[in-house]
Amino acid sequence: MNKNAKIFVAGHNGLVGSAIVRELERQGYTDICTATRDELDLTDTHEVLKYFATQKPTHVFLAAAKVGGITANNTFPADFILDNLRIQTNVIDASRWFEVEKLLFLGSSCIYPKLCPQPIKEEYLMTGPLEPTNDAYAIAKIAGIKMCDAYRAQYGCNFISAMPTNIYGRGDNFHPTNSHAIPQIMRKLHEAKIADAFEVRGFADGSPLREFLYVDDLARACLHLMQHYDEPGPINVGTGIDYTMRETIMLIAQIVDYKGNIIFDGNIPNGTPRKVLDVSRIHALGWHHEEMLEEGLRKTYDWFCKTPDASKRM
Numbered sequence: 001m002n003k004n005a006k007i008f009v010a011g012h013n014g015l016v017g018s019a020i021v022r023e024l025e026r027q028g029y030t031d032i033c034t035a036t037r038d039e040l041d042l043t044d045t046h047e048v049l050k051y052f053a054t055q056k057p058t059h060v061f062l063a064a065a066k067v068g069g070i071t072a073n074n075t076f077p078a079d080f081i082l083d084n085l086r087i088q089t090n091v092i093d094a095s096r097w098f099e100v101e102k103l104l105f106l107g108s109s110c111i112y113p114k115l116c117p118q119p120i121k122e123e124y125l126m127t128g129p130l131e132p133t134n135d136a137y138a139i140a141k142i143a144g145i146k147m148c149d150a151y152r153a154q155y156g157c158n159f160i161s162a163m164p165t166n167i168y169g170r171g172d173n174f175h176p177t178n179s180h181a182i183p184q185i186m187r188k189l190h191e192a193k194i195a196d197a198f199e200v201r202g203f204a205d206g207s208p209l210r211e212f213l214y215v216d217d218l219a220r221a222c223l224h225l226m227q228h229y230d231e232p233g234p235i236n237v238g239t240g241i242d243y244t245m246r247e248t249i250m251l252i253a254q255i256v257d258y259k260g261n262i263i264f265d266g267n268i269p270n271g272t273p274r275k276v277l278d279v280s281r282i283h284a285l286g287w288h289h290e291e292m293l294e295e296g297l298r299k300t301y302d303w304f305c306k307t308p309d310a311s312k313r314m
Helices: 015-026 045-055 070-075 077-097 132-155 181-194 215-228 245-256 280-284 293-306
Strands: 007-010 059-062 102-106 159-164 166-168 199-203 212-214 234-237 261-264
Touching: 007 015, 015 166, 015 215, 045 077, 059 077, 059 215, 070 077, 070 132, 077 102, 077 132, 102 132, 102 215, 132 159, 159 215, 166 181, 166 215, 166 293, 181 199, 181 245, 181 293, 212 215, 212 293, 215 234, 215 280, 234 280, 245 261, 245 293
Parallel strands: 007 059, 059 102, 102 159, 159 234, 166 212, 199 261
Antiparallel strands: none
16 A cells, blocks of 8 residues: 555545544655545445546545444344444445455454353354343444455455454543443443532443553554454454453543542443454564553543533434
């Protein structure tokens, strides 16, 4: 991917897409094409084909997706499977028709089987039942990975897939119900601090183990993979380090400076007991994460406090 490559970042306003654009600009790439939802509906086949015909990108980062937390996935499973299938099918197929040199598709570690061995290796994909709370989203993402592999096998397309762990950072969605764990916890504790609340409830028992990756680290990994990875199948992107959710929540409380009581409730579903990736393959390619959890959380909270509409992001 030369510095003068024409690069399309699909989903550039999202958490991951915006970080990829920042990293491309930081590394000196200048011909970056993006489009808002009003300018390009990625679920519309004809609009996507027209966009590719006009822009003619040579490289594509497919970071656009419909995402959300457990509540959103449980409430809108049809939307999650349909929108994601449409987005990825349109972009991947258009990339084939217009001879894109390389495409990177982003999956998610939540699409691995619920109870697969830990740490999770890439070959564990599709070896067991999925987590029921997000199976519609997971099936769509698995289809995207398989589609990249199928286009590689049948048409010789250089389409690759990355499997990031739980992502957080500036630009995240802090909606009270439709967001992922870290921004939802951060907002809840921030609002409790502002309200001088005596206690905060609504957390599970705190025992699940989770791995978190700062979004700018993921962006660096995406560019690294675009330069150094050319294989079928997904490659994991993460830290290889996991924390209990109790540890994570207490760390966020410290950063937010919430001094009240935090109540952990064993009656609230925990989801997958443990989820941490085996990142040996991407380490062998020369990439390692740089941001440790505490510093990444501080940067995220600082962004949240300085961004007036952060709590309204969807």
